Structures are given as C-alpha cells and as structure tokens.
C-alpha cells in the first residue's frame with residue numbers, strides 16, 4: 001500500500017515547500033509581469049494547489065509529486081485564457097469550421113517562420129486533434145500493417161505501443177552514449193551532447209525488407225537531445241537509400257536551450273522535405289494538450305493529396321476550442337512563452353546542480369532541450385527506480401522500460417513544476433537513496 005504524505009519527508013526543502021504551499025496562489029502577488037507569466041505566484045504553488053487545479057499529473061497518484069506526464073504547472077498565457085473566454089461568450093464552439101483551420105495554419109506558419117526561419121506555405125498545414133492521431137494516419141496510410149517502423153530508444157512511450165495497434169512492427173535502435181561510461185557521474189562536457197545515433201544499426205534496420213518508416217523526435221523526448229542538421233542529413237540519406245519515410249515529431253521545438261538551434265527536418269534539403277511528415281503543436285509549449293489541435297506540415301504534394309483524401313475524419317475530430325487556443329498562443333503568446341522558457345531553464349540548472357552534487361552517481365546527460373530529464377539508476381543497482389521512488393519518496397516518474405528496452409533501470413522525469421517543488425522532489429529522492437545507503 002502507498003503511504004500518505006507525512007513528516008518522514010520533512011527535509012529542509014520540504015519545509016520550504018510547505019511554506020510556499022501555505023501561500024495560495026493569488027495571495028500577496030505583486031504586480032503581474034507584462035507577459036502574464038508570474039514566476040513568483042508559481043513559486044508559491046504547493047501540492048494542494050496543483051491537486052486542486054486537477055490535472056492528470058497531480059491527480060493520478062494522490063499525495064505524490066507528479067513528475068511523469070509531460071504537462072507544465074505554469075498556468076495559461078493570458079491571451080489563451082481571453083480567447084477561450086471570448087469563444088464561450090460568442091457560443092462559438094461547434095465543429096471546427098474551415099476558416100479556423102486556415103487561421104491555425106497561418107498562425108503555425110508564422111511561428112515556424114519567426115522562430116525557426118522556415119517559410120512554409122500555410123496551405124501545406126493541416127490539423128488533427130493531437131500528434132498521435134497524425135502518427136496513426138502515417139502508420140495506416142504510409143507504413144501499412146505488416147511493415148515496420150524504426151524507433152530510436154529510449155523513446156516517447158506511445159511511439160512503441162501505437163504502431164503495434166496498427167499491425168506495424170517496431171524495430172528499436174538504442175541511442176549511443178558518446179561520452180564513455182554510461183554509468184556514474186558521466187556528465188557530458190560542454191558542447192558535447194552525450195547521445196548519438198547508431199547509424200550502422202539504423203542502416204541495418206532500414207535494410208530490413210519490411211521497414212517503411214523512421215520515427216524522428218526532435219528535440220528528443222526523453223533524452224533531451226537536439227539534433228544537428230548533419231545528423232538529420234545522414235538519416236535522410238540512409239532513408240533515401242532504403243525507401244524509408246520519416247515522421248518528424250517536432251512538438252518540443254520551442255524548448256531548445258542556448259547553444260543549440262531547432263532545425264526542422266523538412267528544411268535541410270528538398271529530399272528531406274519530400275521524405276517527411278512534420279508533426280507539431282502548441283500543446284507542450286503553452287500547456288494546452290487538452291484542447292486538441294495539433295498540426296501536420298505536408299511538404300510532399302502526394303502526401304498532402306493523400307491526407308485530404310484519407311484524413312477527413314481526423315480533421316473533423318479536431319477541437320474548435322483548440323484551434324482558438326492555438327491561434328492565440330502562436331500569435332499572442334510569445335512574451336509568456338519567453339518567460340516560461342526562462343523558468344524551465346532555471347529548473348534545469350537546479351536539476352543539474354543536484355546531479356553534479358548529491359546525485360552524482362546517477363547517470364545523467366543534461367538535456368539540450370525539452371523539460372524532460374533522463375536519469376539512469378543502474379550505477380546504484382536499482383532495476384525499478386520508478387517503483388522505488390513511488391514507494392519510498394512519493395514521487396511519480398515514468399518507468400524507463402516504457403521507453404523501450406534501453407530504458408531498464410532508468411526513469412523519465414518532468415521538471416516543469418514550481419521550482420520549490422522540484423527542490424522537494426529531488427530532496428525526497430536523495431533522502432530515500434541515502435536512507436538505503438545508496439548515495
């Protein structure tokens with residue numbers, strides 16, 4: 001049985017967090033920043049406040065710090081809140097009409113142009129409820145049952161499970177650690193990612209007669225790797241040699257840190273544009289996944305034609321409220337997004353300090369993007385760290401094994417939470433390990 005929260009977690013950070021929890025959000029808040037991203041108010045949010053908001057992250061494992069599902073705890077950009085209120089006032093929430101699809105496409109195209117320098121024609125951008133729906137169309141129509149998709153691992157969990165629902169075989173290709181020992185204290189030196197593609201293994205997988213697809217995730221959830229144009233060129237060349245199509249999931253593109261740059265796969269060459277489907281969404285960067293409006297960018301005329309003939313019902317399932325929220329995010333959410341990214345970076349630096357300090361025995365490569373960290377507990381001899389921390393620290397993490405065979409002994413951790421809660425989360429984990437003499 002899972003014990004309830006108690007004084008056993010009463011470390012310094014926990015006590016500090018209890019104090020911020022006591023200051024409910026909204027109480028004593030000073031002048032709200034112009035962007036609407038109120039870091040001070042977020043810092044004051046405690047577990048009870050987040051449970052009261054009622055997200056999956058904070059209700060699925062009651063009493064636990066939610067660090068598993070990829071949601072952020074930072075509220076909403078004011079422009080999104082206003083757009084949703086206005087839509088309710090206008091009673092404008094029927095099935096998604098064509099004009100809203102076109103507005104989302106234009107807003108998405110402008111975001112791609114302004115943020116990544118990709119001048120994409122809005123008529124190539126179509127909508128679907130979420131990225132997985134787009135992937136499902138790709139699996140059904142491009143890969144096809146009885147064929148295979150190659151997935152670098154560790155991977156975002158549904159990339160391994162969803163293909164199987166469509167009779168598509170998954171060929172896992174583990175990523176390589178390039179900084180030597182996969183075990184303790186292997187912090188990647190500056191400028192070095194610490195993760196690399198195993199191109200030989202990828203080519204062998206591409207050479208399998210059944211292989212038709214490749215799953216690219218950039219930035220890569222859960223390892224936080226931001227791909228270079230050279231890496232993508234190599235993938236594109238190998239894919240061309242073996243007639244493999246590329247699904248490029250770029251949902252985490254807004255979370256790329258200094259020293260790295262998001263390069264959309266379809267922009268690296270005409271070949272790559274013809275090979276790929278690009279899937280994106282404002283759902284991660286503005287925390288609106290429940291509003292259901294992702295975008296697919298189809299840079300190959302035949303694919304666009306296929307989508308129009310075969311994905312009508314995917315478009316129809318897209319939510320009007322999502323189109324409204326997404327358009328507001330892309331068009332008016334820029335300042336909120338910049339401040340939010342600064343907060344995420346602050347959390348990443350805190351995490352990094354812990355990983356260099358008390359938790360230095362844990363295998364860790366600082367992410368280059370995303371708000372997700374990959375922690376390897378095999379040096380400590382933990383074979384089920386997610387279960388261990390759930391039981392002993394009341395921290396809910398993703399079991400690395402859900403991310404592929406390469407994930408045994410690892411966990412995926414979402415660090416997009418109030419900074420004091422992140423400190424409490426790490427304190428609880430370290431306290432549990434220390435009590436067992438593991439650190």
Ligand SMILES: Cc1ncc(COP(=O)(O)O)c(C=O)c1O
Pocket residue numbers: 070129130131132156217221249251252281283284289294
């Ligand atoms: C890499 C990746 N792709 C897709 C998704 C799904 O996002 P959505 O349901 O908002 O489309 C997620 C969510 O965490 C993700 O991390």
